[in-house]
Amino acid sequence: MNLPKPKTVNVDLYIGGLSNIQNVPNLVKLSANESALGPSPKVLEIFKSGFNLKKYPDGKSSKLKETIAKKFSINEDQILIGSGSDEIISLICQSFLNKDDEVIMSEDSFLMYRIYSQLNGAVVRFAKNENNKFSVSETLKLVTNKTKIVFIANPNNPSGTYINSDELVKLRKKLPENILLMVDDAYAEFVTENDYKSGLDIFKNSKNTVVSRTFSKIFGLANLRLGWGYGSKEIIEAANLFRPPFNISGIAEKAGCAAILDDEWIKKNVEHNEKWSKIIFEKITSKKIITNDPVANFFLLNFDNAKLNSEQAFDIFINNKILLRKMNTYGIKNSLRVTIGTDEENKTFLDILDKNF
Ligand SMILES: Cc1ncc(COP(=O)(O)O)c(C=O)c1O
Structure with a gap:
């Protein structure tokens, strides 16, 4: 059979952690x-109340966007809804990366930045850490005229370290304006340190920064696959072009609304x-x-x-x-x-x- 040739991509495949081990029950x-x-418990109530599975969900996830916008005092039309924040990362890479573009991330950060960048033809540069933390100066050293995106998870997975708000502001200031900064806030809600500010707190009005958030961590909904991004209208419109029309289910949307309101x-x-x-x-x-x-x-x-x-x-x-x-x-x-x-x-x-x- 002469199938069309699949694209050749140079990608480090994602190898997730084990979720079970043979012969070890109740792990x-x-x-x-x-x-x-x-x-x-308010989310669990939704699952008990029954759901109309026959109908397509609202492809714009309007209720969820409205709820998020109200909660954080942000604009609905600058929110991008994804099947996990994973999809937000993917959509950003699809919409902004071309072959031979470069991206920068720290040497030990979340694997999906690297994978989605490579899938879209980009070359990944790894910045050295300083004291086990993301280093602004090491990142700046790697900037070239091919750099399109800098990724930072703050706090970072897997190092568990964070950079303070001054450092994060400095990173944006020192990066050339035409480079997109992606700040991944996956663990932001857990942080209680005084010198910490989330990406969303700092970059609500930024033109060239996109923030991602997830319902998989503090909200306990990893299985539902729900996340969102926030950025300028231009960024969100560009990413929305690549978003499948019904990328999240109606039940995920409803659960997300309840979860985010349960302070x-x-x-x-x-x-x-x-x-x-x-x-x-x-x-x-x-x-x-x-x-x-x-x-x-x-x-x-x-x-x-x-x-x-x-x-x-x-x-x-x-x-x-x-x-x-x-x-x-x-x-x-x-x-x-x-x-x-x-x-x-x-x-x-x-x-x-x-x-x-
Ligand atoms: C830093 C970071 N970002 C994003 C994710 C992806 O989360 P999800 O796709 O479930 O929203 C994870 C998951 O472990 C993570 O550690």
């Missing part, structure tokens, strides 16, 4: 930075995260495992000074039914990532640490 998954407490549930999640991240941080560091300060809902664990290496640690946790994320796909040596879980899951995690380190 506790602390590997994907999902929410500890799950969705708001009480968000607060509960932040408190849970703050409490446990401090406890877990103390324990991890007491075991000579090197990690980031508590900022988001996960820790990157480096085992260079610890009693066991990352492979041994991974196996011990699996034998105790806890799945952590290996860091091989990120090229980060002797390290694992752990997500903060429920009370019970965290206690089990700490107990295993105590018994083995």
Whole structure:
């Protein structure tokens, strides 16, 4: 059969973390930075109330945009709705990248920036970190006249570190105006540090910055696939051209509206995260495992000074039914990532640490 030839692309394929392991039933998954407490009870009510599956959803997701716009005092027509923030990243890359363009990201950031950039023909430049953090000066060193997008996740996954608002403002100021800055706010709601401001807080009125947000993390809706982006009208209109007409389901839209309005549930999640991240941080560091300060809902664990290496640690946790994320796909040596879980899951995690380190 003579099929048309598929495009040839030079891409580092996404290899996700494991979500189950054969022969290990009831595995506790602390590997994907999902929410500890799950969705708001108000969202769960929507799922109980029945839904008209026969009809197409509103392709413009008008209710969700209206709800988001009201909540953050932003303009509806500058919001882009996506099937996860993953799709927002993809739409931005599709609409702004051409063959041989360049993008810049930090050496250890979210894999999808690299993958969507490569799929659209761009070359990825990796900026060195400074003290395990995104470095504005290293990023600026890589700027050329081919640079189209700079990506930053703040806080960053998987390092768990963040740059303060002054640094983020400096990055935008020092980058040439014609470069699009994409600030990924996936973990913004968890952060309580005084010197932190989310991308949305800083860049509401920016002409050349796009911000992405997700319902997969603090809102506990990773399975529903829902995210959004915010940028100037020009950016959002350009990205919308590539958006499939019904890219999110009606039920996702309804759930998103309920989730974003439930401030009480968000607060509960932040408190849970703050409490446990401090406890877990103390324990991890007491075991000579090197990690980031508590900022988001996960820790990157480096085992260079610890009693066991990352492979041994991974196996011990699996034998105790806890799945952590290996860091091989990120090229980060002797390290694992752990997500903060429920009370019970965290206690089990700490107990295993105590018994083995
Ligand atoms: C920094 C960052 N951005 C984006 C995402 C993607 O989230 P989603 O596509 O579920 O919205 C993740 C998921 O882990 C992430 O860590």
